[in-house]
Amino acid sequence: MSRDVAIAGVGMHPWGKWGKNFVEYGVVAARAALADAGIPWPDVDLIVGGETVRNGYGGYVAGATFAQALGWNGARVATSYAACATGAQALDTARARILAGMSEVALVVGADTTPKGFLAPNAGERWDDPDWLRFRLLGMTNPAYFALYARRRMDLYGATSEDFAQVKVKNAKHGLSNPNARYRKEVAAHEVLESAIVADPLHLLDICATSDGAAAVVLCSVEYAQKLAQKHGSGDLVRIKAISTVTPTFPNTIIDMPLMSTDSSAVAGVPERTFKESIGDAAYEEAGISPEDVDVAEVYDLSTALELDWIEDLSLCKRGEAEQLLRSGDTTIGGRIPVNPSGGLACFGEAVPAQALAQVCELTWQLRGQAEGRQVEGARVGITANQGLFGHGSSVIVAR
Structure with a gap:
């Protein structure tokens, strides 16, 4: 059995210091990735959000936050956090469900609005941190x-x-x-x-500086991607190995x-x-x-x-x-x-x-x-x- 999953689409919101809500950036990146994939939003059955700890409750439940912002479609949601490796762990969550046959099309989104200057731990005393x-x-x-x-x-x-x-x-x-x-x-x-x-x-x-920005990746099973390629006449698949x-x-x-x-x-x-x-x-x-x-x-x-x-x-x-x-x-x-x-x-x-x-x-x-x-x-x-x-x-x- 293949352990590959296909990258159907990718999208980003430009990096900068825009000062807007992180959700706005994530929605732009997500829509760009879906357009790149040629997959309509209702076909997505899993949304995985990358958690952002600096952006309040919405950042802690990023998967549901992006699902709501894009329009509830009944998809499963998950949220991942691993500091600067967050995006990769979010990808891994989506990949695992696809390989397990529990999902066919997954949207993975990460977005952040950052403060000026050095990134610092959140407020409060944590002597074991x-x-x-x-x-x-x-x-x-x-x-x-x-x-x-x-x-x-x-x-x-x-x-x-x-x-x-x-x-x-x-x-x-x-x-x-x-x-x-x-x-x-x-x-x-x-x-x-x-x-x-x-x-x-x-x-x-x-x-490096601290920035606002977002990126999104649409993953799907290889079988789904092959059907998609036939439909759109696209070339070789890019796969996560x-x-x-x-x-x-x-x-x-x-x-x-x-x-x-x-x-x-x-x-x-x-x-x-x-x-x-x-x-x-x-x-x-x-x-x-x-x-x-x-x-x-x-x-x-x-x-x-x-x-x-x-x-x-x-x-x-x-x-x-x-x-x-x-x-x-x-x-x-x-x-x-x-x-x-x-x-x-x-x-x-x-x-x-x-x-x-x-x-x-x-x-x-x-x-x-x-x-x-x-x-x-x-x-x-x-x-x-x-x-x-x-x-x-x-x-x-x-x-x-």
């Missing part, structure tokens, strides 16, 4: 631990601030023609290096924080296995492919340095070789393994429940040959990577 504690006890915003990762790359592999700046330069160029990107402007390396230092060694332009949502394994896993040393002589060595590696490994195993089969990747560039980590975590190159790949142009469109042809979070910013879905949207357009102005020629296999706090990870593999 490590995310809350790092803010309360250490004043440690997200860029502070992005910087720890960056410093660790410098100590272990000789990465430089100039390398990090080149990631921003590359992604800014990729995002120029992306109509859904918030930032569509070329950036020079010196502009990155001259921007304010937020958390040493990271500058303001090394770190794997969704990895693994948790860490101890003791050979470093879950989130890197080694807190800025002295390379104190580093005991590279950990045997990291959580982020296991995310990719599980996806490859489920899909029955290897990293060599991947043509394009969309990874979670909360900071420029983290993109380099993800390239290695997904085994797209060996440990310590991501900088070499970047410098040679191999991660640029036209190179051996283009990374973030959408422009990544560098061009979009964070809209948490939509991020992992937006990555799948981009890969779908790439595999269809519809990524105008940023197309990776001949792309047939793509992989995503995303990590939410507290042991949430995700990787999605799509293929034609």
